[in-house]
Structure formats: C-alpha cells, structure tokens
Amino acid sequence: MIAGLNTVNIEATATLDMDATLAQTMKETASHCYKGFKAFQPFTTWWFEQGIVLHTKFRDGNVPAGYEQLRVFKEALDCLPSNVEKVRIRSDTAAYQHDLLRYCEKGDNKRYGTE
Numbered sequence: 001m002i003a004g005l006n007t008v009n010i011e012a013t014a015t016l017d018m019d020a021t022l023a024q025t026m027k028e029t030a031s032h033c034y035k036g037f038k039a040f041q042p043f044t045t046w047w048f049e050q051g052i053v054l055h056t057k058f059r060d061g062n063v064p065a066g067y068e069q070l071r072v073f074k075e076a077l078d079c080l081p082s083n084v085e086k087v088r089i090r091s092d093t094a095a096y097q098h099d100l101l102r103y104c105e106k107g108d109n110k111r112y113g114t115e
Contacts, residue, residue, distance in 0.1 A: 002047075002050075002052070002054065002079060002080070002081055005050060005052065005081075006050065006081040006083055006084065007083075009050065010083065011049040011050060011084065012083065012084060012085045012086060013049060013084070013085070013086045013087070013088065014047050014048075014049060014050075014054075014080055014084045014086070014087050014088070015047070015048040015049060015087075015088040015089075015090060016045050016046070016047060016048075016054065016073070016076055016077075016087060016088065016089050016090070017045070017046040017048055017090045017091070018043070018044070018045045018046075018069065018072065018073065018076070018089065018090070018091045018095060019043070019044060019046075019091060019092060019094075020041050020042065020043045020044075020059070020063075020065040020094065021041065021042060021044065022035065022039045022040075022041055022061065023039055023040045023041070023042065023061075024037050024038065024039050025038050025039055025040055025061075026038065030060070030061055031060045031061045031062035032061060032062060033061035033062060034062075037061075038061060039061030040058065040059065040060060040061050041059045041060065041061050041063055041065070042056055042057065042058050042059060043056065043057045043059055043065075043069075043072055044056045044057075045072065045073075045076040047080075048090075054076050054079050054080070055072070055075055055076040055079050057072050057075070064094075065092075065094035066094040066095065066096070066097050069091070069094070069095055069097050069100045070097065070099045070100040070103055073089065073100060073103070074109075077109060077111070077112070085112075086112065087109075087112050089104060
C-alpha cells in the first residue's frame with residue numbers, strides 16, 4: 001500500500017518523526033504509566049512528506065519512551081518503498097539512545113547509509 005502511495009506523490013526523501021503517546025485506558029490488565037494512570041503507549045513513526053503513519057508499535061503504558069527505538073526505526077525503514085533514496089529522523093529526547101545515534105552516524109543501513 002505504501003509503495004503505491006509513493007507512485008502518485010513521489011517523494012525521494014522520508015522524514016520519519018518517531019514518538020510515543022500515552023493513551024489512557026480503563027482496561028483492567030493495562031499497566032500504569034509514569035504519570036500514574038493506566039495506559040498504553042503506542043510508538044508511532046510518521047512519514048512527514050506523505051502525511052501518513054508509516055509504522056506503529058503497540059506497547060504497554062509502563063514502557064519507557066526510548067525503549068527499543070533502534071529496532072522500531074529499522075522496522076520503519078523496512079516499510080519504506082524502494083524509490084525512497086534519503087531518510088531523516090526526528091524525535092524528542094527519548095531518542096537520545098546511544099545505539100540509535102551510532103546506527104545513524106555510522107550509516108549502518110545498507111540501503112540508506114549516511115550523507
């Protein structure tokens with residue numbers, strides 16, 4: 001579906017905005033978040049240029065916002081269509097994760113590398 005989208009409004013660059021959001025719930029089995037209420041904390045990757053959610057990971061409310069951001073970023077990269085040539089990442093301070101920053105700095109992704 002996303003590959004088809006990028007044939008109509010072609011974007012060679014994907015700015016990926018990654019963020020976790022607390023979603024309060026009354027579900028009995030939900031965990032309490034850092035703000036003290038029961039919640040889930042989906043981690044969503046938004047593709048700015050196309051204006052769509054590229055990838056989302058459903059998570060419990062007690063998961064730290066920075067948890068496994070590199071893994072989620074790699075999964076999001078795999079969702080991009082083949083005609084995307086350049087990727088940028090935007091996030092808040094939760095993305096200050098050494099493994100994610102090293103991955104981006106070194107250009108460890110075979111498809112995108114670094115600039």
